[in-house]
Amino acid sequence: MLEKKLVIIGGGPSGLSAARRAAEAGVPVLLIDRNPRLGGQLIKQTHIFFGSEKQYAKTRGIDIGEKLASFVLNNPLIEVMEDATVVGLYPDKVLTVLKENAYLKIKAEAVIIATGASEKVLAFENNDLPGIYGAGAVQTLMNVYGVKPGNKILMVGSGNIGLIVSYQLMQAGVEVVSVIEAASRIGGYKVHAAKLKRLGVEIRTSATIKRALGDKQVEGALVISLDENWQEIPKTEKTYQVDGICIAVGLTPLAGLATMVGCNMVYIPELGGLVPERKNGFCTSIPWIFISGDASGIEEASSAIVEGELTGLEAAASLGYLHPEMEKLKTELREDLRTLRSGPFGSKIRIGLQKVEVFNV
Ligand SMILES: Cc1cc2nc3c(=O)[nH]c(=O)nc-3n(C[C@H](O)[C@H](O)[C@H](O)COP(=O)(O)OP(=O)(O)OC[C@H]3O[C@@H](n4cnc5c(N)ncnc54)[C@H](O)[C@@H]3O)c2cc1C
Structure with a gap:
């Protein structure tokens, strides 16, 4: 069995951003994605994104994906496993991964679920x-x-x-x-x-x-x-x-792995469906499992990026690795989330997040 410190499931904007920040804190990361190419939904978004300029708005989605992937591919602490699907996540910290018709077993000290969403x-x-x-x-x-x-x-x-x-x-x-x-x-x-x-x-x-x-x-x-x-x-x-x-009638969080491992799940219509309860920031009811991006509630790439960065910092800290600029980054990122979720379009998300006990961003 392979043994890894931090495994991140999903190489979309959230998983990529989490990997970047966790590796900056010094954690060796294994990032797994079922697609042959990193970027998640962004690889098919040819349009120019709305959202916040700090999170690359006014850029084509596909280019944002490449930018985020470049941080990961250029960091020697991050190992990437593409074309590999996590099919099992168990309470003894073991993941089953299907790659090239073979099942791999991986033991992780912490896991971030960043698996995105599926269509309704x-x-x-x-x-x-x-x-x-x-x-x-x-x-x-x-x-x-x-x-x-x-x-x-x-x-x-x-x-x-x-x-x-x-x-x-x-x-x-x-x-x-x-x-x-x-x-x-x-x-x-x-x-x-x-x-x-x-x-x-x-x-x-x-x-x-x-x-x-x-x-x-x-x-x-x-x-x-x-x-x-x-x-x-x-x-x-x-x-x-x-x-x-x-x-095109909406998306629902793809959080089946969180259900499988036994996280407390709650149905929150405002977040698109069944999501894990979050006790502190992005930690679920299981202390070594974190969740971010659309898997934790349907939003947008901008918030998936910011959530991913915060989750990467938090998961790293749980393993004893503190990012040199952790407090400064956390303050800035929380402020970014607050801004992204302000105004009438953010009201549904704000209500939904209150129900999963997320920290007060
Ligand atoms: C048409 C359209 C237009 C959009 N326009 C905008 C916009 O203008 N601005 C904006 O901010 N947002 C926009 N979005 C939303 C944005 O794309 C998503 O919110 C964002 O991609 C979510 O990021 P994520 O990392 O959480 O998930 P995703 O991008 O969905 O990435 C999840 C990744 O997890 C992988 N994965 C899933 N399950 C497994 C598994 N079991 N094992 C291994 N890998 C797995 C998937 O292959 C995928 O790569 C748009 C979305 C769509 C569909």
């Missing part, structure tokens, strides 16, 4: 027809592999992800016939919606998908209007001729 699905008739994708899959096809997911797409969901992926589809030469939204107003930022409207894309609120049409693959979608109680309004069905349907 939607129940409707025929929702398993080929041609129905999650927004993440559409982005991976287009922006990582250069494959068009279809020629005419219906987007379901008008949050930022639905709006941004719609725009990216149009950039790739795909027609977005409509963006439908069950709520009575658009969920994402006005700036993203305005870009689509300028391109002539319909954004239809108070409407949902009732059925996917087609036999062997998607040939259309039946959409129906909803009243203020979310009930279908009879005789408002409209058929859209499409060869693809993209579902």
Whole structure:
């Protein structure tokens, strides 16, 4: 069995930032990611990011990912294991990792879970027809592999992800016939919606998908209007001729490893689903397990980076390694988080975080 000081699961913005700060404190780190390339969600984000300039906003997501990965790849204290999936995490501090069809056992003194999020699905008739994708899959096809997911797409969901992926589809030469939204107003930022409207894309609120049409693959979608109680309004069905349907109805924290090892879990709707309770900062109910980024509550890359840095410092300190600038960094990073979560868009997160007993940032 391999023995490691600190294992970080997930090489997205949060895991990369945690690895950087922990290694700066002097901890040897093993960073594991199931993808062949570091960066997490950022590797498919071709758009210029919003958020805070300190966390690289106004830069393309893919470039932010490369910048964060460069800190890790240039630090000799950080070992990177790519194309490797952590499939088990156990109370005796052992992880099972699947790599190249073999199972490895690793014993860790501390673990940071930074596994990100998975997409929520939607129940409707025929929702398993080929041609129905999650927004993440559409982005991976287009922006990582250069494959068009279809020629005419219906987007379901008008949050930022639905709006941004719609725009990216149009950039790739795909027609977005409509963006439908069950709520009575658009969920994402006005700036993203305005870009689509300028391109002539319909954004239809108070409407949902009732059925996917087609036999062997998607040939259309039946959409129906909803009243203020979310009930279908009879005789408002409209058929859209499409060869693809993209579902962008939100993300949920990918915290299954925390459940598996026995962390106390709580369902917090404002954070996107089931997340571990956090006792001090980013420590879970199990003192050697830490969690950060979307795995601990759905937010954005900016906050995933800052949380990752704080978690790296905290996990290092738990192992007796103090970063030379720890107190200064912690004060600055907590202030950054407070700023990122201020204002009306941060209110949901603030409420959710209070429920998991996070420190008062
Ligand atoms: C379309 C879209 C647009 C966005 N736009 C913005 C924006 O403009 N500004 C902004 O700030 N944010 C934006 N975001 C959000 C941002 O991308 C995420 O919040 C951020 O990537 C979360 O970082 P993370 O490190 O927590 O998780 P992720 O980036 O999801 O990384 C998690 C990593 O963990 C790995 N992993 C998961 N499970 C395992 C396992 N069992 N074993 C090994 N590895 C594992 C995954 O392969 C992945 O690399 C956008 C997201 C999307 C989808």
